[in-house]
Every structure is written in structure tokens, then in C-alpha cells.
Amino acid sequence: MEELDGDDVRVSSRGRYAERDIVQFVPFRDYVDRSGNQVLSMARLAKDVLAEIPEQLLSYMRTRDIQPRPPPLATPSPTPAPEHP
Numbered sequence: 001m002e003e004l005d006g007d008d009v010r011v012s013s014r015g016r017y018a019e020r021d022i023v024q025f026v027p028f029r030d031y032v033d034r035s036g037n038q039v040l041s042m043a044r045l046a047k048d049v050l051a052e053i054p055e056q057l058l059s060y061m062r063t064r065d066i067q068p069r070p071p072p073l074a075t076p077s078p079t080p081a082p083e084h085p
């Protein structure tokens with residue numbers, strides 16, 4: 001499984017190299033909490049699996065020269081009048 005991960009070297013299929021590393025393998029056994037706390041185990045697993053997504057998205061956008069849209073202009077929101085008894 002490690003050879004498919006592509007963290008250290010680009011993976012090739014039939015002589016064609018992957019543009020980006022989009023595979024993330026994590027050893028599930030490392031996330032089994034011996035104390036039985038499944039919630040904590042699954043939270044740690046999710047954190048590590050999802051950690052590479054921001055860089056994968058940025059890499060995709062850069063290779064296609066896709067620029068982010070400018071932020072929307074801030075419009076002042078109306079302030080509600082204070083209530084008087």
C-alpha cells in the first residue's frame with residue numbers, strides 16, 4: 001500500500017505519471033484506541049486522513065491556473081434597535 005501513496009515518488013501507471021499525489025493511506029491499526037474510546041480513535045483517524053486535502057486542492061487549482069474569486073464586499077448589516085421596557 002505504501003508504494004501507491006506517492007508521498008515520496010510520483011506513481012506511474014502504464015508509463016504515465018500521476019500529476020499529483022491524491023492517495024492517502026493511513027494504517028488503521030494505529031488508530032485503534034486500546035482504552036476502547038472509539039470516538040477519540042475515529043477523530044484522530046479523520047484528522048490525519050483529511051489533513052492533505054487543502055494542499056491537494058491548491059495543487060489542482062495551481063496546475064490549471066484557476067484563481068480564487070475576490071472576497072465579497074462587506075455590507076453593513078442593520079443593527080436592531082434596542083428594546084425598551
